[in-house]
Amino acid sequence: MFKIYTKTGDTGSTSLIGGLRVYKNHIRIESYGTVDELNSYIGMVNDLAKNEEISHQLREIQDRLFTIGSELATDPGKDVKMKLPDLYDTDITWLEERIDEMNEHLPEMRSFILPGGNIASSTCHVARCVCRRAERLCVAMHETGEFVQPLIIPYLNRLSDYLFVLCRYISHINKADEIPWRARVK
Numbered sequence: 001m002f003k004i005y006t007k008t009g010d011t012g013s014t015s016l017i018g019g020l021r022v023y024k025n026h027i028r029i030e031s032y033g034t035v036d037e038l039n040s041y042i043g044m045v046n047d048l049a050k051n052e053e054i055s056h057q058l059r060e061i062q063d064r065l066f067t068i069g070s071e072l073a074t075d076p077g078k079d080v081k082m083k084l085p086d087l088y089d090t091d092i093t094w095l096e097e098r099i100d101e102m103n104e105h106l107p108e109m110r111s112f113i114l115p116g117g118n119i120a121s122s123t124c125h126v127a128r129c130v131c132r133r134a135e136r137l138c139v140a141m142h143e144t145g146e147f148v149q150p151l152i153i154p155y156l157n158r159l160s161d162y163l164f165v166l167c168r169y170i171s172h173i174n175k176a177d178e179i180p181w182r183a184r185v186k
Contacts, residue, residue, distance in 0.1 A: 012025075027146060028072060028073070031134065034130060035069045041123065042061060043062065046058040049120045051170075054169075064087065068155065071084065071149045072138070091155060095158045095162045102165045102168070106165070106169060106172055107172075110180070112180070112181040116179050117170075118170070121168070121171045124166050125167050131156055131160040132160050135153060
């Protein structure tokens, strides 16, 4: 029987794919942990949206996030024997196409929009914020010389755009009002 606990992380370290042990607060662990958090929020958005078209899209995205997580969890200094999934330019194009499709149904934005409207779109806004954090962590990792597969940062950037438009789309199909931000200026 497979045991979920190994006790090898009890001293605050964990292994990357390839065997290298690092502390659990290492930026590589933070980055794929944040991608995992994002994946969980996207699962919640899917459960709350209750829309077959959206569900299909979000399941595709969750698959890509597992791909990104496995890339980030791999020791870049090792040739790993196991076959890992790949991210492709077409994954980014796919997001752009979905953004364009949803935008065709949405009114023009005339101001910033406050997060809210309904529970599904509000949760999607949280997912968007977590996605931006994952992107920032990957940028920071790249800037400090840690290897980041070249398509991860553009994918996360486009995914946050997708999630923003999805927030608006979910509000639209549920006939929820978008709440424009009215800056208080004296």
